[in-house]
Amino acid sequence: MKRIERKGFWLGVTFLLVFGLARVWTISAGARQDIVGEKAPAFEIATVAGEQFSLEQMRGKVVVLDFWAVWCGPCVKSMPFFQTLSEKYGADGLEVVGVHVDDRMPPPEEVGTYLEKLGVSYTNLLSTVDVDNEFMIYAMPTTYLIDREGVIVKRHIGFNPSKTPDRLQEDIRGLLGLD
Amino acid sequence: MTETKRRRVIIIGSGPAGYTAAIYAARAELEPLVIAGSGADPKIGIPGGQLMLTTDVENYPGFPEGVTGPDMMDLFRKQAERFGTEIVYADATSVDLSERPFRVETAKETYLADALVIATGAAAKWLGLESEKKLQNRGVSACATCDGALYRGKEIAVVGGGDTAIEEALFLTRFATKVTIIHRRDELRASKIMQDRAFKHEKIEFLWDSEVVEVLGDNDVTGLRIRNRKSDEESDLAVGALFVAIGHVPNTGLFQGLLATDDQGYLTLEEGTWTSVEGVFASGDVADKVYRQAVTAAGTGCAAAIDAERWLAEKEAEPVQPATTETVAEATT
Numbered sequence: 160m161k162r163i164e165r166k167g168f169w170l171g172v173t174f175l176l177v178f179g180l181a182r183v184w185t186i187s188a189g190a191r192q193d194i195v196g197e198k199a200p201a202f203e204i205a206t207v208a209g210e211q212f213s214l215e216q217m218r219g220k221v222v223v224l225d226f227w228a229v230w231c232g233p234c235v236k237s238m239p240f241f242q243t244l245s246e247k248y249g250a251d252g253l254e255v256v257g258v259h260v261d262d263r264m265p266p267p268e269e270v271g272t273y274l275e276k277l278g279v280s281y282t283n284l285l286s287t288v289d290v291d292n293e294f295m296i297y298a299m300p301t302t303y304l305i306d307r308e309g310v311i312v313k314r315h316i317g318f319n320p321s322k323t324p325d326r327l328q329e330d331i332r333g334l335l336g337l338d
Numbered sequence: 339m340t341e342t343k344r345r346r347v348i349i350i351g352s353g354p355a356g357y358t359a360a361i362y363a364a365r366a367e368l369e370p371l372v373i374a375g376s377g378a379d380p381k382i383g384i385p386g387g388q389l390m391l392t393t394d395v396e397n398y399p400g401f402p403e404g405v406t407g408p409d410m411m412d413l414f415r416k417q418a419e420r421f422g423t424e425i426v427y428a429d430a431t432s433v434d435l436s437e438r439p440f441r442v443e444t445a446k447e448t449y450l451a452d453a454l455v456i457a458t459g460a461a462a463k464w465l466g467l468e469s470e471k472k473l474q475n476r477g478v479s480a481c482a483t484c485d486g487a488l489y490r491g492k493e494i495a496v497v498g499g500g501d502t503a504i505e506e507a508l509f510l511t512r513f514a515t516k517v518t519i520i521h522r523r524d525e526l527r528a529s530k531i532m533q534d535r536a537f538k539h540e541k542i543e544f545l546w547d548s549e550v551v552e553v554l555g556d557n558d559v560t561g562l563r564i565r566n567r568k569s570d571e572e573s574d575l576a577v578g579a580l581f582v583a584i585g586h587v588p589n590t591g592l593f594q595g596l597l598a599t600d601d602q603g604y605l606t607l608e609e610g611t612w613t614s615v616e617g618v619f620a621s622g623d624v625a626d627k628v629y630r631q632a633v634t635a636a637g638t639g640c641a642a643a644i645d646a647e648r649w650l651a652e653k654e655a656e657p658v659q660p661a662t663t664e665t666v667a668e669a670t671t
Contacts, residue, residue, distance in 0.1 A: 228574070228576070230554075230560070230561065230574070230576075231561075231573075231574040232563060232572070232574060233563070233571070233572040233573050233574060234574070261576075295543075297516075297518055297543055297545070297575060298518075298545060298564055298573040298574065298575040299573055299574050299575075299576075300573060301573075316566070316571070316573050317564070317565075317566050317569065317571030317572055317573035318571055318572060318573065319569070319570050319571040319572060322569065322570055322571065323569075323571055326569075
């Protein structure tokens with residue numbers, strides 16, 4: 160049974176209209192509702208640097224919310240791309256925010272050192288179980304695209320250096336109104 | 339030149355079914371011979387069967403503290419030997435069921451059997467990854483009923499999309515905090531009722547169009563690297579265990595064309611443990627695609643030995659007749 164059949168015809172049509180032929184990972188969350196198309200769940204958690212971060216602060220910006228973990232190979236491959244995105248489109252209103260997910264949560268300084276080594280300077284947060292659950296985090300990287308009104312318009316799981324950047328960049332440029 | 343030895347009962351296979359058949363046949367003074375396998379060909383299996391690859395057995399009655407698979411099979415073997423079972427550690431390379439006594443060949447010997455019990459078992463299908471092999475019994479398993487409880491409180495992944503995968507996933511929800519079903523396609527092959535149960539279960543998630551490309555972890559499973567078959571993108575999934583539920587293969591290659599099998603290759607039984615050839619009995623996973631448990635295999639091993647004993651007793655009361663040749667050209671259900 161395909162997810163689209165379960166979620167209803169109109170949700171499927173909307174999805175296809177918005178994203179055209181873009182292929183995204185399909186994930187179904189048991190009895191839970193899909194959050195794509197809904198307001199992003201509000202949260203306030205600490206950054207790696209120890210400051211408080213609220214997603215509400217980002218209202219008016221296009222947000223790339225990327226859930227990752229230090230042990231996740233594809234995540235590591237994806238981070239230089241997100242750094243490039245941050246630098247390239249920051250002035251156009253893009254905010255890239257990493258969210259470190261790990262049940263065996265390493266100390267923040269360890270995550271910070273790791274990010275430094277990777278040359279990552281965009282904001283990174285330390286997730287909580289509640290945030291992971293709200294955003295239905297299973298496989299990583301899981302990347303959400305959130306529009307200027309705070310609505311989740313896409314969930315993307317996985318990374319392929321030769322394919323994913325073009326796919327995501329196209330969507331991001333559309334949300335920024337650059338195309 | 340090979341030597342020919344005749345036995346009243348020969349049992350091919352040395353898992354719970356084979357050794358239980360041997361215990362019962364030996365106690366009935368049938369002096370059984372068990373052709374236990376050599377372990378040289380992994381496709382045929384290893385002496386002791388699938389339990390030799392299982393660390394903890396907690397669901398076999400009589401072991402309140404649990405027992406390891408190899409230890410349990412060692413006890414089975416000793417019990418069979420105690421009553422006079424002879425065990426040969428060789429692979430049966432061919433059988434001739436066209437006349438009685440039946441002929442069983444190994445690399446070095448030829449055996450004749452008045453009655454034959456087939457207990458060659460089945461083997462789980464695996465993904466074929468090096469990392470999967472390395473972490474078997476350390477988080478990678480093919481039997482939720484056997485090993486599920488070992489991963490209580492962990493997130494678990496199940497690979498597969500058929501009824502078995504869904505059954506395994508539903509069973510694992512008793513122990514796991516979350517179960518992710520990873521399936522190569524965008525829809526399940528499982529029956530509608532099983533799908534509904536899985537879709538409604540709050541602990542079960544699905545990763546569609548996906549396959550495991552690597553099992554992560556040094557000493558125990560810590561995660562899986564997943565590739566989406568449509569997008570060709572990779573991601574990592576943090577899990578403490580992986581259950582592979584992509585089917586089993588019965589070890590019936592030796593009997594192709596000689597005994598009736600179903601469309602999946604399992605031996606089909608006509609009455610009790612009787613196969614399609616009179617005097618040949620089957621027990622354990624080689625004829626069971628439903629339960630596949632050590633205890634059910636042992637039960638049918640017992641039944642096969644009793645069936646063989648009764649059949650031999652009937653035959654011995656009759657004048658000797660040549661056997662009827664029954665060759666099965668195609669699988670039947």
